Amino acid sequence: MKATIVLLPGDGIGPEVVHEARTVLDVVAARFGHQFTFTEHLIGGVAIDRTCTALPTPTLAAATAADAVLLGAVGGPKWDDPKARVRPEQGLLGIRKALGLYANLRPVRVHPALAGVSPLKPERVQNVDVLFVRELTGGLYFGWPKFREDGSLHRRAVDTLEYREDEIHRIVALAFKLARGRKKRVTSVDKANVLESSRLWREIATEIAAGYADVTLEHQLVDSCAMRLLTHARSFDVVVTENMFGDILTDEAAALAGSLGLIPSASLGSGRCGLYEPIHGSAPDIAGKGIANPIGTILSAALLLRHSLGLHDEADVVERAVDDVIAGGARTADMLNAPTDKALSTAELGTLVRTAIVDDGYRHATAAS
Numbered sequence: 001m002k003a004t005i006v007l008l009p010g011d012g013i014g015p016e017v018v019h020e021a022r023t024v025l026d027v028v029a030a031r032f033g034h035q036f037t038f039t040e041h042l043i044g045g046v047a048i049d050r051t052c053t054a055l056p057t058p059t060l061a062a063a064t065a066a067d068a069v070l071l072g073a074v075g076g077p078k079w080d081d082p083k084a085r086v087r088p089e090q091g092l093l094g095i096r097k098a099l100g101l102y103a104n105l106r107p108v109r110v111h112p113a114l115a116g117v118s119p120l121k122p123e124r125v126q127n128v129d130v131l132f133v134r135e136l137t138g139g140l141y142f143g144w145p146k147f148r149e150d151g152s153l154h155r156r157a158v159d160t161l162e163y164r165e166d167e168i169h170r171i172v173a174l175a176f177k178l179a180r181g182r183k184k185r186v187t188s189v190d191k192a193n194v195l196e197s198s199r200l201w202r203e204i205a206t207e208i209a210a211g212y213a214d215v216t217l218e219h220q221l222v223d224s225c226a227m228r229l230l231t232h233a234r235s236f237d238v239v240v241t242e243n244m245f246g247d248i249l250t251d252e253a254a255a256l257a258g259s260l261g262l263i264p265s266a267s268l269g270s271g272r273c274g275l276y277e278p279i280h281g282s283a284p285d286i287a288g289k290g291i292a293n294p295i296g297t298i299l300s301a302a303l304l305l306r307h308s309l310g311l312h313d314e315a316d317v318v319e320r321a322v323d324d325v326i327a328g329g330a331r332t333a334d335m336l337n338a339p340t341d342k343a344l345s346t347a348e349l350g351t352l353v354r355t356a357i358v359d360d361g362y363r364h365a366t367a368a369s
Helices: 016-031 045-050 059-065 089-099 164-180 196-209 223-231 243-257 295-307 313-327 346-368
Strands: 002-010 035-040 068-073 103-109 129-135 145-150 155-158 185-190 214-219 238-241 266-268
Touching: 002 016, 002 059, 002 238, 016 035, 016 068, 016 346, 059 089, 059 238, 068 266, 068 295, 068 313, 103 214, 103 243, 129 223, 129 243, 145 196, 145 295, 164 185, 185 196, 185 223, 196 214, 196 243, 223 238, 223 243, 238 243, 266 295, 295 313, 295 346, 313 346
Parallel strands: 002 035, 002 068, 129 238, 185 214, 185 238
Antiparallel strands: 103 129, 103 266, 145 155
8 A cells, every 4th residue: 555644743742752653654564565655744833933833834735635644742831822823732723624624533441551550549440441532623622703802901701612513413423333343332421401512412412323223322411421430431432522521531531541641542534634643742841851652652653554544454463562562561651650660761662562563473474374
């Protein structure tokens, strides 16, 4: 297969972790006989510094023409002025909107060897395997009007939470389709006791469920869902929710796995091209130190292989390599069970994953012969 992949390293630790994921994709291409062409472009804070915009025109043009996009992170203290006209996050929101990426998939699976890393008791997180399906292009982040007034007597700000029927229908329907390949349970999260948009969400979710007799639907309010994630996370299978609720719940759920650095994500639309990124952010406090966890980005590359390129076996190999490396005791600092454990660098952990992919290929070839 030939594919063009756009790399958007972005800010903070983004360049470090994207490099490791790109080299993993190189190894996959070599093993399976694919040809991946990579081009690198600016986004976020570094783009603001160089072009005065968070999403330069060449970046968007390249992404629009690509088969997939792999992103590191955007943002940092340098660009955190709330009064700034241009902010790094505008680049991320802009590319999602421009590519029509309405669905964000965030799988949260607790590796058995990392159950002790979570701040929760191991028995609370063992065997947790949840797929979050977050609506990505509607809600408060994109609603209009959106403005701020600085009057002589007081300051006032307005954000608008808006959802159309078609926006809700397509994300909830996707959740049901994905649930059919899992445990066939969908939890639709809303705030229907307060918000009109949530009442519409719940109504449409119920209508869609009628067409999926093999999938069980439950409704849950977002506040009680947040508590249940910490107490009974194993009871969830597929969780579908609107933009802001999903943003918050998925960061909370990362604590189940033990580290933000472990969680990948895929942003998908109706076309082939998707945007893939770890959920951890730019982590400016450790940027350039070579100690960031690359696993979330490597697993995002696995999602890229599966969802945009249709290379399911290759994605399985990458995920299996990550599992093997973790099971073997490899850890970056954020995954340590005890301060006395040895922490690997970003590059060292990436090398182990690539080696595991090669070893998997050798074992496969040996078994076939």
